[in-house]
Amino acid sequence: MSDQQTITIDGREVPFTEGQTIMDAALAAEVYVPHLCHNPEFVPHGSCRLCVVKVNGRFQSACTAPAAAGQVIDNSSDEIMDMRRTLLQMLFVEGNHVCPACEKSGRCQLQALAYYTGMLSPHFTHFFPLRRIDASHPDVVLDFNRCILCELCVRASRDVDKKNVFGITGRGINAKLIVNAASGKLGDTGFSVEDKAFHVCPVGAILPKHKGFEVPIGERLYDQQPISVVGDVAAHDEENAHA
C-alpha cells in the first residue's frame, strides 16, 4: 500500500489508480458520494451535480474530476449537504413528483437522496409543468412528469442497446425527454424491456406495465436501508425493481 497514490475524502484515505475519477475511487473504496446521473457502467455525464464535492477548496463534480494524489475532499460538510438538498429541491419542483402515488416510491434514488440529505419540503415554488404520460408501449409506461433529465436511458440506448430510443430536446427549463419516433410515441420505437435502457432509470419515469406494488411499500430497497449503504437502484435491478 506504501507506493499507492491516495486522496483523502472526509478525512479517510482512499487509494486510486491513474485515470480514475474521484467517483471511481470512492465507489471502489465504498465511500458514498451522492449521485443521480452517474452509473459506473456508462460514461460520466456530470449533469445532476449531486456529486459536487469540494476538492482542495474548489467545487468539482466527483464523477468527472480526475483523482490526483493528495487531493483533500469535502464530501459531507454542512455546506455540501445544503447544496445537495437545494439541488434536490430544484429537481422536485421542476417536475411533478407525487411520491405517495408513485410505483417507484421506496426504490427511487431521488426520494432516497431527499431522505439522506434531510430534505423536508420542496421549498421552492413548483413549476407544475404540463407533461403527458406515454402509455403507447405494450410493456412500458413512460411518465415524463418524473424525469430528471439524467440521460441514463439516453446513454444506455445509444451506447449499449445501439437503438437511440431516447434523447433530450429543448433548452433551459424547457429541456425535456423525447423518443425517436415520428409520432413521438414510445410504442413506435423499437424499445423493449430487454433493453439496458429499461433498467437504468433512477426515478419512476420508465416503469413496467401490468405490475404494481408487488413489493409492498415499507419493504422496498430504501425502506430498509439508506441509499448511502445500499447504493443505486439499478444495481439491485434483479432482486428489486422487478421482484
Added chain:
Amino acid sequence: MTSAKTELEGFVAEVVDRYGRDRRNLLQVLRTVQDQQGCVCDDAVQTVGQAIGVPAMNVRSVVEFYSFLHGTPRGQYDVLFSDNIVDRMLGKEGLMARLCERLGVEPGVPRADGRVTVDNTSCTGMPDQGPAILVNGLALTHLTPSRVDTIADLIERGVPLQKWPGIYCEVEDNVRRRDLLLGTPFIDGSGIRAVLAQGPDAVLDEMMTSGLRGLGGAGFKTAQKWALSRAAAGHEHFVVCNADEGEPGTFKDRVLLQGHANLLFEGMTVCARVIGARRGFLYLRGEYRYMLELLEHTLAQRRRAGLLGKGILGTEGFDFDIEIHLGAGAYICGEESALLESLAGKRGVPRKRPPFPVTHGHDNEPTVVNNVETFSAAAKIAANGGAWWAAKGTATSPGTKLLSVSGDCARPGVYEYPFGITIQEILDDCGASDTAAVQVAGPAGQLVPKRDFGRKIAYEDVATGGSFMIFNHTRDLLAVVRNFAAFFAHESCGFCTPCRVGTSLMRDLVEKVATGNGTQYDLEEMKHLGKIMKQASHCGLGLTAPNPVLGSLDKFPEIWTEKLKSKDFEPAFDLDGALSEARALTGRDDVHAHIA
C-alpha cells in the same frame, strides 16, 4: 408519396450534398432548409435525418435548441427585437408595441395569414445604434417610430427585404478611439511573412514576450494556449475563431469582422503555421449573418493573393483554409466547448473539462479556440514583435483592449484603450455625465457604482470581454437586473440542475420583488440560491448567472429594499387569484369565497 414530399426530399438531398453529406454540418443544413422552407417542419426533420445519417430525434433536438430554428412556420417576415437593456433604454418596448399594433399581432404569435411574426431576441450586438431588430435574420439599426410605420407598411405590401430602404440595414462602425490594434498600419501578409521568415518557435517567443491574454474575457495566456495545442499529439490540428459575441452589450468583434477581417484571418493563419493546422473555422453568431457574403469575399480575395489555401505565399506544405459556420441564436455557444459541439452540428451543450480543447477540441483533435480580437492582435504581434504590444497596458495586462461602450453617453461606440484605463476616463471620453453605474463585462460581469469609477479596466482589477453599459441617475437599476435575470433563464442550455432550474427560479424571485411582492425573506432566498448556482454549475454561464442579483444586493441594496413589502413573508403566488377558478365553478363570490 405526395409530390410535395418528393420535392422536399430532392431539395434536402441537394442541400445535404452541398454540405458534403457530413453530419457535422447539420446545423448549417438546417439553417439552409429553414431559409428556403420558412421552418424545419416534421417532414423536413425526418428527411434531413435520413439524408445525413442522424436519428430524426437528434435533428429535432438541434432545431429545438437554437432560438433561430423553428419547427413550425413563423411569419413570412420574422421580426425580432433586440431585448438588451440598452435597446430598451432607447425605446425598444414602445416601438415593439407600435409595430405589433400596426400589424395586428401578438408578440411571438404568427399572424393568422402567415405574413409576419414579431418577437424578442437576446442582444443583437447593436446597442451603439439601437434600437435594433433582425428581419429574417438580417440586422436593422436605428429604429424610430417613423421607420416602424414604414416597416409595417412594407410588410403589409409584401415588399421583399432586398427592396427595403438600404439605410435601414446600415451598420456603422462607430470607432471612437484607436490604439495599437485599430490605429497602427498593417500590411496584409506581413504577419504570415514574419512567421515564415522567423519560424514558429520565434513567433511563439514573441507571443510569449507580448504577454497577450485572451481578449474574449477569460484572459488565458495566448502563447501558452498555442504552445499546448502545438505540443499535443493528434491526427490533425485545428484553429477556431470564436465570433459568437453573445455577451449583451458587446459589439467590438462586429467592428473587427466588418472592417478588419483581413487582420483576423491573418492571425488565424499565423496560428495555423505555429500549431500545424490545415483547417480553420470561423464560428459566426447568427445575428451577424448580414456579414457572411463580405467575409466570404475577403476569404476569396486572400486565396487569390496566396494568403490562404494551398502553398501559402509559395511555401510548399503550408496549406491552410478557413470555413465559416453560422450559429443560430444561442449565447451558450460562445463558451468554447459548447461552440465546438455546435461546430459539430450538435446542441450547444458545454463539454466536460478536462480534457480541454487544446488537446481534445474539434473532432477531438488539438484545437486552439481564440476570440476575434485575440487573433487580430496576434497577427500584429507576429509582424511587429512582442515588445511592441507589451509596451502598453499594465504589467499583468499588457497591450490594449477594445471596449463596446453603450447606454447613457453622447458617443457610444468602440474605444480602444491600453489596459489600466480607469472607468472615469472612459466616461469622460464618451460624453457620459450624471452616471450612476456602469455594467462592465456584460450581465455576467459587475455593476460598478460611482464610488468605484477610479477602478481600472485590467485582468487584475475590473476584467472584461468588452461590454461597457452606462446608466445615468434616471435609470431604474432594478430593471437592469430583471433584464439580465431573464436573459440567463432564456439562455441556460438546460444541461445541469443548478443552472437549468436555478436561472428560472431566480428570474421569478427577481420579478416577485420588482413587482412589489417581495420581502426580506426573498432577498435571503436569492442570496442562497445564487450561492448554490455558483458552487454547483457545470459551466461559466451558470457560475456567473447570479452575478447581477448578488452584485446589486451587495453594492446597491437600496434598489431592492425600497421595493419590499414590510412583512417577513409573502407567498409566491396570488392566493385569492388561485381561488378564482373554484369560485367560477361554484358560482360563489361572497366574502367567504375570498382570501384577503
